[in-house]
Amino acid sequence: MTTLHPTLTEVTARIAERSAPGRAAYLERIRAASDRGPRRGRLACANLAHGFAAADDAGKQALRGRTKPNVAIVSAYNDMLSAHQPFEAYPRELKKAVARAGGIAQFAGGVPAMCDGITQGRDGMQLSLFSRDVIAMSTAIALSHDMFDGALMLGVCDKIVPGLLIGALSFGHLPTVFVPAGPMASGLPNGEKARVRQLYAEGKVGREELLEAEAASYHSAGTCTFYGTANSNQLLMEVLGLHLPGSSFVNPGTPLREALTRAAGERVTAITPQGGEPTPIGEIVDEKAIVNACVALLASGGSTNHTLHLVAIARAAGVDLTWDDLSDLSAVVPSLSRIYPNGEADVNHFHAAGGIAFLVHTLLRAGLLHEDVRTVAGHGLWRYTTEPRLRGSELTWEEGPKASLDPAVLRSAEDPFSPDGGLKLLTGPLGRAVIKTSAVKPEHRAVTAPAVVFDDQHDFLAAFDAGELDGRDLVAVIRYQGPAANGMPELHKLTPALGVLQDRGQQVAIVTDGRMSGASGKVPAAIHVTPEAALGGPLARVREGDLVTVDAVAGTLDLHVDRAELAAREATGRAPQGPEWTGTGRELFAAFRATVGPADAGASVFPGVPVPPEEVSVVRV
Known part of the structure; x- marks a missing residue:
């Protein structure tokens, strides 16, 4: 045995x-x-x-x-x-x-x-x-x-x-x-689909070419x-x-x-x-x-x-x-x-x-x-x-087989692609987050760069389209995306744009209290940050230009700002509210946003296993 x-x-x-x-x-x-x-x-x-x-x-x-x-x-x-x-x-x-x-x-x-x-x-x-x-x-x-x-x-x-x-x-x-x-x-290879998505993000192919690639993938x-x-x-x-x-x-x-x-x-x-x-x-x-x-x-x-x-x-x-x-x-x-x-x-x-x-x-x-x-x-x-x-x-x-039939795709525990599972907990003054590194090249796993701060993913994409993110290293802080803010959407639409910036030689990372995707890719992404901005988490006090470190090797999520200064800052930005949280049925889920638990407890509206009082980081008011 x-x-x-x-x-x-x-x-x-x-x-x-x-x-x-x-x-x-x-x-x-x-x-x-x-x-x-x-x-x-x-x-x-x-x-x-x-x-x-x-x-x-x-x-x-x-x-x-x-x-x-x-x-x-x-x-x-x-x-x-x-x-x-x-x-x-x-x-x-x-x-x-x-x-x-x-x-x-x-x-x-x-x-x-x-x-x-x-x-x-x-x-x-x-x-x-x-x-x-x-x-x-x-x-x-x-x-x-x-x-x-x-x-x-x-x-x-x-x-x-x-x-x-x-x-x-x-x-x-x-x-x-x-x-x-x-x-x-199997349809169009996924790598080819991703390539066409990036070309579309750069404006090098049109919607017809993009739709052809997507339809050949999902067919x-x-x-x-x-x-x-x-x-x-x-x-x-x-x-x-x-x-x-x-x-x-x-x-x-x-x-x-x-x-x-x-x-x-x-x-x-x-x-x-x-x-x-x-x-x-x-x-x-x-x-x-x-x-x-x-x-x-x-x-x-x-x-x-x-x-x-x-x-x-x-x-x-x-x-x-x-x-x-x-x-x-x-x-x-x-x-x-x-x-x-x-x-x-x-x-x-x-x-x-x-x-x-x-x-x-x-x-x-x-x-x-x-x-x-x-x-x-x-x-x-x-x-x-x-x-x-x-x-x-x-x-x-x-x-079943006792040896892999294609070692380029599947290997034994004695001959792995890497010795670890490619998922890491990040901790630091910005809170706790998870990062997936299995698709991130080693040279991109630690990024220190000034923050560019957005309260909506569409604002980030507009800045990308306007060329405002070109030619500089950056950590994109996309906040007010947590479960209590707007239901914690996936931000996968940002992946092609971030990939373009990385491929141009820029050091880039993303930090968010939202989700990326089940197919999180090659750009380092500190996701599910908790406590979230909408509940008073430190992300709400990050300012444009603050130096941020996302280090998947050391397991740190650092904000290079004096702790006393950070604590004294007023929160900026806000979660969607009022008319912004209506339409497409969203208003029906207000009770969920008001009662949902934190990401590290499963982001659920159900109580589940009781959480000891000392583990509760944010009290909702």
Whole structure:
């Protein structure tokens, strides 16, 4: 048996100790909810009759009885999102699969699904992060009818999977399987897409050329193929043990994809109490599973958005995960993949090179994952070193590769691309932030330069277009972008302009209390700064020309201003308010902005694990 890495052991132990009261309370709650027999058996006759009124005769008979498990299907289907379009036919096929396995399934509810790719730079992006918690609440509503013994969650993209999981964990007594749809086939290489974006930012190509490149990249049903939040979601769900092994990156519309979808329906039926292998989701997502997810995120170079989502997910299960935990793990978890924006390959290349099966195998061999965990496939993470195969019409799982099939894309823990996971916690007089360095060249990882200060991303872009940022080193401070200010939008629209400045030989970095993107790239970005400017954080007192250091090597975020002078300064700028926070539905989310927690607690409107008073840095007034 492989010995666990001492840092993995230490981080897991301290998370468990810190989480003990919250985790115990969570487990007590979900175990109390897990009574014997179908929950629908406790409904009054009128309630139950409402629950099966629309079913066919066979369904009515099954739901009247108490022997067959009833599985809820919750879906984020819409046909605008390429990643979710394949879900249209899933409920029908899943119902058949559940029935073949001896159960019954009902479509319990839909959840909203928005696309960050469409809303980038638009007002709708200010709803994006809040949509995660709306999805969690929508999931809870879908499961609230006391009709179900298990659940199937259909979702892929950015805030959708974390929202579904947070909602599912509020019904942690239910066995739950997440069902992916898979990535689209490879299109225009991501590096070429990025090149055309920069040319457009410089005015060297027009809108037609840019649209051609974008359409060649995003060209069919399925998940976008770069390694952003959507594909990070899929990898994490698999390593958490909530997908069937090897199911994350199988393309839509293929026989194997269809077989895996049917198998998910069969499997969720088997892990209900009536199926004989009761496996509640709240028992799966524990301290070890959360640490495994962190390790997989770091080793694969995944989305910075998960420094928010994993914290929020953990808290929903009574587990207190912190940025310090992620940072300490990152120091010992090697970088094992090169998927765009951390390389030229896409997720299809990663999957072909050995994918998640090989990644899990090499991390287990290196003592960097907990093997003794529960999963929807059974006990033990070694099950996730296998790959699904179709032998005729039969779906089987066979041993996955024990060596990378393309070392330019995926490597073993013994021969990594770099010895650390490329994610670091920054601290200093400006607060706490995270930075992703896996796509940043070493010569750009420490930048000291005068601040250029903006309260709106569009003002930065206007300054770039006017040539005001040319020919000088700078740290772009984009503030009032935190969750309490305007919902913490992604600022990915700034990436091409920042990349142009860097390519011209300027030293550039960005510091923001907003987000960048799941595909954060080559420019050093100190993001998720907390405390945020809107709540009185030091960013509100930064002035044009102040010297700022972003140092991903030393882990510092420094403002070279006398501390007493900084404390005496008046805050400048302000968060959007009044008419600026209306339109595109934004006014409906005022209550979210008023109650949302800080970035390092998951930027959630849900309380989750209680935060000790000494850790609360800002009091909202």
